[in-house]
Amino acid sequence: MGKGFFISKTVGILGIIAGVGALATIIALSVVYSQEKGKNNNQNEEQTTSKPPTTTPIPSNKPWDKYRLPKNLVPETYNVTLWPRLTPDPTTGLYTFLGSSVVDFECVEDTDLILIHSNKLNYTEFENQLARLMSVSSVEAPAIKSSWLQGVTQYLVLELDGTLKKGHKYRLYTEFIGELADDLGGFYRSEYMEDGEKRVMATTQMQPTDARKSFPCFDEPAMKAYFFITLIHDRGTTALSNGKDIETTEINHDGQDLLKTVFERTEKMSTYLLAFIVSDYDSIGNSIDGVEIRIFARRSAIAAGQGQYALNKTGPILKFFEQYYNATYPLPKSDQIAIPDFNAGAMENWGLITYRETALLYDEAFSSNSNKEKIATIIAHELAHMWFGNLVTLRWWNDLWLNEGFASYVEYLGANNAEPEWNVTDLIVLGDIHRVFAIDALASSHPLSSKEEDIQTPAQISELFDAISYSKGASVLRMLSDFLTEDVFQLGLRSYLSAFSFGNAVYTDLWYHLQKAADSSKLELPDTLDNIMNTWVLQMGFPVVTINTGTGSVSQQHFLLDPEAVVTTPSPFNYQWIIPIKWMMTGNMQNPLWLTSKSAMKATQDQWVLANVNMVGYYRVNYDDDNWAKLLDVLQSNHQVRQRMIVNVAQILDDAFNLARAKIISTVQALNTTKYLSNERDYIPWKAALNNLDFFYLMFDRSEVYGPMQDYLVKKVSPLFEYYKQMTDNSSKVPDGHMDQYNQVNAISLACRTGLEECQNLVMTWFQEWMDTDTNRIHPNLRSTVYCNAIAAGGKKEWDFAWSQFIKNDSTAIESDKLRYALSCTKQPWLLNRYLEYTLDPDMIRKQDATATIVDIASNVVGQSLAWDFVRARWSYIFSQYGGGSFSFSNLVNGVTKRFSTEFELQQVRYFFEMTLPQCGFPFVHFVILLLNWFGSHGPP
Template sequence: MAKGFFISKAVGIVCIVAAVGAVATIIALSVVYSQEKAKNNDSNLQPTKPPPVTKPPGPTTAKPSNELWDKYRLPSNLVPNHYNVTLRPRLTPDASGKYIFTGESSVEFHCAEATNLILIHSHKLTYSPVSNGLLARLTAVNNGDTVPGIESVWLQNETQYLVVQLKGDLTKGNYYILETIFEGELADDLGGFYRSEYTENGVKKVIATTQMEATDARKAFPCFDEPEMKATFDITLIHDLGTVALSNGKEIETTEDTMGDVKVLKTKFERTERMSTYLLAFIVSEFDFIQDNSDDVLIRIFARKPAIAAGQGEYALNKTGPMLKFFEEYYNYSYPLPKSDQVGLPDFPFGAMENWGLITYRETALLYDEEYSSNSDKERIATVIAHELAHMWFSNLVTMRWWNDLWLNEGFATYGEYLGAHQAEPTWNIKDLIVLNDVHRVFAVDALASSHPLSSKEEDIQKPAQINELFDTITYSKGASIVRMMSDFLTEDVFEQGFQTYLKAFAFQNTVYTDLWTHLQMAVDATGTALPQSVNNIMNTWVLQMGFPVVTINTATGDVSQKHFLLDPESVVTTPSPYNYEWIVPMRWMKTGAVQALTWLETKSASIPAMKVTGNDWVLANIDVAGYYRVNYDQANWDKLLNALNTNHEVIPVINRAQLVDDAFNLARAKIIQTVQALETTTYLNNETAYMPWASAINNLDYFYLMFDRSEVYGPMQDYLRKQVTPLFNYYKDLTGNWADVPTGHMDQYNEVNAISLACRTDLQECQELTTTWFRDWMNTGVNKIHPNLRSTMYCNAIATGGAAEWEFAWDKFKNTSIAAEVDKLRIALACTKQAWLLNRYLEYALNPNMIRKQDAMSTIVYIANNVIGQSLAWDFVRARWSYIFSQYGSESNSFPNLINGVTERFSTEFELQQLKQFKADNAEVGFGSGTLALDQSIERTVANIKWIAENKNNVLNWFIAESKS
C-alpha cells in the first residue's frame, strides 16, 4: 500500500513555513490491498432479506483458556485451496438505520494434519443456520470420504475466530468444504467491507467498497486471513440496478435477477490467481470510467461521474500503461492478470491499496485536474500509481510469509515508485528526491532508542494492533533506503538479475527475506561481482538491528570508524543487537571533487590511507547519499567543506549539499559537533537556488521553530532567515516575471513555493502583501487567479494574517468544492489561522464526519497542532477525547502514530513531559493500539528536546543575533 497520511511537497512546505505554525512533515502509511477472484459453485442461496441473527449453538460462556482458539495465529493443520463467495451489499439503510451486507461463503481446504477443530477468521459478522440449526455445514470434496459431524459452532471474539468443534477428526490428506451464511454491517469505519458516501447533484450516493490489509478480510467473509494462506477466489456480487460491480477478476457476466420482489443485478467474476486474502477487493458503485489497452491488458480508471467527465482520470490512464510495461521489463515477468482497474474513492483510509487487479486510491492520489492540481499533486499521483503497480509483483505475485517481513513488500514498492515515476516523467529527476522524502525522513525516527529493526521476530508480531504498528516509516522509508543502497553497491544490473530469478522461483508463493538474499547472491556469483562478504552477511546487519551508524573520517590520519547514531546519546538502548550495533558499510566518496572507488568499512574502525588528505584537499563521503548512514569529519575537513560551499558550492553535488546540511544539524543534536557549526552550513544559502539544499535546511530549521517559537530566540531567528531567503524570493520573482509565469523545472517549481513560504513565514512584507492581495482578490471577485502550485502557501498565509472573514470564506469553498486536490489545500490551510476560537471550532469539526471526512480526521487535528497557537488546543482536545477517538476511529488505526507524534512534536518542557507521561498512565486501560510505540517515542523525544534546549539556547540566540546583523 502507499504511504498514508500523505502531505504533498507544496503542502509540506507550507506546513513548515506558515507564519503561525512550525509544521513537521507527517508521513504515514497509506495502505491499499489487492484481493482475489473466487469460485462460485453455481450457488444461488442468497436470501432476499437479511438472515436472522441467531446465537451460536452450544455454550455462550468463555471457553477453556489456552486452547488453540485463544492464540492469534492459525494452526498449520488446515490449508485453504479455493473460496466461493457471494455478497449482497445494501446501499440503503434498513429500518434501524444500518447499512448491511449479506453473504454466503464456501471454502475448500486441505487437511494437512488430523484435527477435530476448524478455526477460521471472522470479525464483526453474525451467522445464520446453514443446516440442522448449525451455523456451518461441512462436506467432503470426494463423496466417498467420511465427514465428522459438527458438535458446536461459536465466535471467539478476542482472537477473531469462527470456531467449529467436530465430533471426530478430519482425515489427513482429504479435502473438505465449509459453508456459511452471514451478515455484516457496511459501516463507515474504512475497514473490511465498508461504506463510503458522497453527494452528486444534491443527491447522496453510497458506495460499498473494501480495505482488507492487514487483517480486515475477516470482516467481509469468514476466511483463513493470513498472508501465507493463499487460495483462489470466485466472487459473485449481487447489486442494485444502476450500479456497477468490480472485483479482482474480470467480469464474466452480469445478469438481471429477482430476489423477492426486488430486481437486482448479479455479476460473476473470473477466478483469481492464487493470492492472499488481504489483496481481495470488491466495489459496488455508480462510478463511471475511462479505459485503454496496453499489450492486451485492459486498464480502466473509475471515479465519481463528474470527476470522469471533467477528465480527472486522464493523467492516471495515460501513465498506467507505460508504467506497467516498464515494470514488466524491470521484473522480467509479464503482468499476470487481464486487467488493471484503478478506483478513486471519496473515503479511503490510506493513500492507495495494491489489490490485485483492482487498486483502490484516495481521490487525491489518482485524480488530476489541470486547473486545480499542483505540481506536487501530479507527482503524488505518479508516485502512488508507481508504488501500487510495483506491488503487483513484490507483494502480490510473491508475498511475505508473515507480517514481520512487511518491509520486504513496502520497501521494494517505495523504492520502485521512484523508478516507475521516473519512467513516466523523466524530466523530473525524481529519483533524487528519495533522499529527502525517505532517507532523511526515516533517519529522524531510526535515530531513537525506541526504534525497531526492519525485520521483527515472527513470534513478536501476533495481534492485529501489533501488525498495524509495522506500517510505519521504518518499514516504508528505511526499507526503500536499504534497497536503494543494495542496488547501488551490487549495481543495478546485478540487483535486477537477482530479484528476477527470485520472482520466477517464488511466483504465487510466500517467502522470507533471506530467500531474496539467496537469489541476489546467485547473481553476484554468476557475474563475479566483488563483495567483501556475502549478501546475507552484509544485509543482515541492516535488517536485523535497528538504527544506523555515523561514520567518522579523520582526514589527517585516514582513520575511519563507525558508531550507532542516537539523537540523544544519553538514551538507553534496551533492544539487543545480534551485531553489537556495527554494520558492514559501503562507502562511495570523493576527494576534492574527484569520485573514488567504492570502499567498505567492515569493522568498528579501520585505517583507509586513501582518505588521508593534505593542503586544500577535502573528502566528501556517501556520494548521492547512496548509503544509509551519516558522516562526520575532523574539524579541518568540515572547515574545508564549508569553505567550498561559500566559495563555489556547485563543486559539491546538489544531493550532497543537502546531505551536509542534514548531517550537520543532526550531528549537532547528537552532541557530536556544535550546534552553531550546523548553523554555519546555512550561511551560503543566500547564493543557493537549488531545491534540495533549501528543502533540507528548511526541514532542519523547522526543529528550531518547534523548540524556539515560544521563546526569545524567535525574533533573531526570524531576522536571520528573512535575510537568507530574500535573495531566493527575488530570484523567483524575477524568473517568473513578478509571479506571472511558472518555472520550467520540476524542482524549481517546488523551490518557488519554498521561497514564498519562508519569506512569508519570516514576515517579509512584500510576501505578506502578495499573499493577502491575491486571496482578497479571490474573495472580492470570485475568480481564483492563484496558480495551483502556489495555492497551499497562499491560502495558509492569507488565512494566518487574516481573521474570521478569510477563514469563513475558505471554509465555504472547502464545503462546496468537489475537486479532491483543492479540498485538501483548503482543509490544511484552515488550520493556519491565528484565531484560537476558530481553531477550537475546527477541532470539533474534525470529529464530525458531516464536516470532515473520517479519512481526514486525524490529519486535520495534526495540522492544527502544527500551528503554534493550535498545538496546546489540539493536545487538550486529544487528551479529553482519547477514549472516543480510540473507539470511533479504530483501535488499530494506522493513523494513531501520526496523531500522537503530531500533537506532541513541540513538547520541550518538563511540564509537557509530565503531561505526556500522565496521558499514558490515564489511558492505560483504554490503550493506544498502533500508537503505542509512537507514544514511547514521543516521551523519548521530549526528554531529548528538554536537554537540547538547556544546552543550546544561549549559543543559538547569540549566533542568530550576530548573523542577522552581519
C-alpha cells in the first residue's frame, strides 16, 4: 500500500513541507545563499553556512571530532522534500537545490547531544538554531542549547539543554540549501546537448558518504531507515526516486508553475543507496511477474532504440538472481537510467540504478561486441546487489570487499545466463584475476578486510574502492564457490540472505552460514571454513605454488613481483595460505588436494602435470624445468589437448611472464611460451599473451630492442591476421562467434601495431573512405582499433576529422568514447599537447572522461612524456578535481608513469610527490607508497 507524507497533529507546524507552503519557506534560503556566495565548486573550500563551520584540528575527545557516529540514536523514518533548480541563480550564477527534512529517531541511550551528518549544506535558523527538535513520545523534548556545523567531520551538531531519554522517540526538522554542482557527488547536475540545446538534469551519487551533501542524515550503512521522498520540479520534467511515484500534482508559487511528485515509502535501507533524479528524459518499459522495468535515457537515445537491449536483458537477469538467491525481488519496480556525467560505471541504488551512458545504452550501428558484453555484465553486477548489498548490507565499509567482490563474481553468472552462447564465465580470468594479480603482488598491497577502527574518514572509505576489493574479492569468492561446490555455496548464501534480510552483517556471518551448508552436505574440508578463508582475507598478497615433478614436492611462498621488496605489513599467518589445488596429469583430472604446508604430487618420467585447473584458485604455479618443457611441448604440438584447456593456456602464459619478472624463472623461458602463438586461434590465450607483451612494449618501445621485438611479433600475428581475413571474406564482415569477434580485433590491432603493411593499408583505406564520403562503413567491433591506427599513421587532417566527428556526436556516447580514445593515438606531439589542454575544459572533454583521456595519451609512446609534464604543470587543478582516492585519480597517476623504468625516472616521481604530498590527504600518501613500490618490479626484464 502506497503511503504519503504525514505529520502528527501535535507537530502540525511542520506540515508546511507537504505542500506549496514549503516553497515560501525554503525559497527564502536562496536569498541568503546568494548573499553569501558560497563557491562550493572548489572542492577544497569550506562550506558557507548561516553559522561558520568549526575547523578545529582533529583529534579531540569531543564526540563531534570523531568520524563515527555514536550509537545512542537510531533513525526510523525520514521525510525529505527537495527542489532542484535547473537554471542558475541570476546573482551568483550557481545552480542550487532547496530542501527540508524530518527525521524520526529513537534514543537507545540517554544523551544531551545530537550528531547528524551534513556536508556543504546551508541551514535556515529557527530561534537562532539550525534545527527544530520535538518529541513523538510521552516525554517532552529538550530545547536546543547551541548548534553549529563541524566542517572536518561533516556534522550538524546540536547541544541540548536537557537529555534525550532512552526508549523514547524524537523528531528533527531542518530546512537547507545546497549547491547543485557538477562535481559528480551527492545531489549534482549533469549537462548535455540535445537537438542543439543544452539540457540540465539533477541526479545523485551517494556512495559512499555523499548522502549528507543532499540532506542531513545518519550517513552510515548500519543506520538503515525508511524514506519518504518528495521532489518539486519544473513542468516538462520527470522525477524519479527509489520508490514508485504515488502522485504528481501541479502547484504554483509566485506565478511559477511547478510539479510535486510524492513517492512510496522505501524499504528499510541505507542512505548510500538513495537516489533522486529530475530530468526531461524519455523511457521504455515492460514488466515481468509484476515487477515494472523501465529504462530511462536522453530522448534521442530512447528514440534511437538504445535502451532496448538493456530492457530485454534486465528481466531475465532479474529472474536468474531470484532463482540463484531463492528470494523474490523485494521491490515493485526496477528503474535503470543512463547519466551523461557519471564518475562510476554504475551504482546499485535500490529500485533506481544509475549508469554511465556507455554502460547501459546499446546501438547496433555504433556499439561493438565488447560494448554489448559490458552492458550485460554491468547490469548483472548491479542487479546482484539488489539482494547482496541492498537487502543485506555490510555493517561498515571495512567489509566493502565482500559486497563488491561478490557482485563482481556473480556478474559473470548473470551475464552468462542472459547470453549463454558467449561463454563469458571464463573471462573472469582476464578481467579480474590477472588484473588484480599485478597489484596484489606488490609489497604495498593490502588485505581484503580491514579492521573497522582503521577505516574512519570519508577519504579512507573512498580508498577501499579499488581493484583489491572488486577483483581480488571476486577471485577469492570464485575459488570458495568452487571448492565448496556451487550447490553448497548457494545453500549457504540463501541461508545468509534469509537471516539478515533488511539488516546488516559482517563477512564472518557469511562464513557461518556457508559452514552450516558444508556440514549439512557432509563436505570434508581440511579446517573450518573460517580458518581457511582467513588466510585469504586477513593477509595481503597470494602464493606461488611450486611443484617439482621429479621429487613430487609441492610448496608455497608469498609471490612478489620484486623479490627484494621488504614487506612491512604483518601477517597473522606468516604469509602461508590454505590452498585448494585442482590438478591434472597428462590431461587427466586427479583427486584434488589441499596444500596446508607441504604436500606431494608424483609424476612419472613421461607425464606432465598442470595445477590450478581452469584457474579456479587464486595463486600462481611454478614447475621444475622438465615439466615446463613438457607443457611448452603440449602448447606447440598437441592442438587437441590445448583446445580442452584454453583457460590454462592463458594461465601458463601469464604465470610464466610474471614468474620471470619476479626472477623465479628466466625471461627466455617466459618468451618461449609465445613460440606456439603462430598456431593459436583462441581469444583467451592470445589476450593473455598480449597483456603480458604490453609490458615489453612499455619497457622497450623507446629502446634499441624495439625493432627486433616488432619483427618477432609480426611473424606470430601474421597467421592470425590471415586466418581472420579468410574467415571474414577479406575483412568485409565479422565472425559469428563471440570470442572470434574479440580475436579478430586482436589480430588487426597487433598486425597494424607491428607494422604489417597489409593491415595498415586496410585501416587507412577504411578511414579515408569515411573522410571522403562522410559514410562510416567500419564495423563497430573494429572502430576503436581502426580509428587509432589510421590517426596514428596520419596527421592533422585525420585528427581534425576525428575531432569534428567527436564534437558533433551528441547522441551516441559509445561512439564518442571510441573517438575520444582514438584521438590520443596521433604521433604528432603538438596535437597531443592540444588534446591535453582540452581535458581541462568540460565543454570539450567531460569531467568523467578527463583522467581517462590523459591516461590514453600517456599510453602513446609519443605522448607519455607530454602527459607527465602536463600532470605536473596542472597538478593543483587536477588534484582538486580528481583527488581523494577515486579509481579515476589512482588510474591517472599510474597511467602517466607506467613506462618509467629507470633510476632517473624513479627519482623524478619521488621528488615530485615529495613536493606535493603536504597538500594531499592520507589515501594519496598510501597510493604514492604503492607507486614507488611498483617501480621495484618494473625494471627491464
